[in-house]
Amino acid sequence: MAQLQQPMYQQIAEDLRKQIESGTLARGSQLPTELELREQYDAPQEVITKRLRVAPDAQVVSRHQERYIDDIPWSLQTSFYPMEFISKGATQLLMAQNIPEGAVSYLATAIGVRQVSYRDWITARLPDDNEQRFFGIGHDLTVFEIFRTAFDQNQTPMRLTVTVFPTDRNQFIVNVGTDLPDPRYDEESGQTS
Secondary structure (H helix, E strand, O other): OOEEOOOHHHHHHHHHHHHHHHOOOOOOOOOOOHHHHHHHHHHHHHHHHHHHOOOOOOOEEEEEEEEEEOOEEEEEEEEEEEOHHHHOOOHHHHOOOOOOOOHHHHHHHHHOOOEEEEEEEEEEEOOOHHHHHHHOOOOOOOEEEEEEEEEEOOOOEEEEEEEEEEOOOOOOOOOOOOOOOOOOEOOOOOOEO
């Protein structure tokens, strides 16, 4: 089920509380300055606004999902949409519930914004504390982070979806071109071709 992401000030307060409880930030020590906090926590917002091509101080709507396969935590996904979609009538984006037909179909029906293409940017990094807890992995295992920027019929970014996958249970096959045969799996070595 999609959930609205908590406001940034609450995220920062929760993160600071966790740092104090874990001993990362010593009790009684000085908290980071407002400037230091801005530098630390604005970076994700900057990535989002740049990929959606909106002003750096623009508000966006975010929807978050914890995704499972057979009760195994499989991925974390957060999608970001321009706030203007709400004023145009796509108010279901604000609801902390699934959109039965999917957000892409909903946007096409509700406000005439059709996804016609997307770009995936795939990176790997170490997991944060929340990802370690959710996936049940150590701090030294890497995660894939995929930034999918979807474009509408006017080649305008309409959605940024950030999905995090642990590397111990995911792999990706990227096909480019047409008429590709299905991958063949070598049962002995586990390799694909």
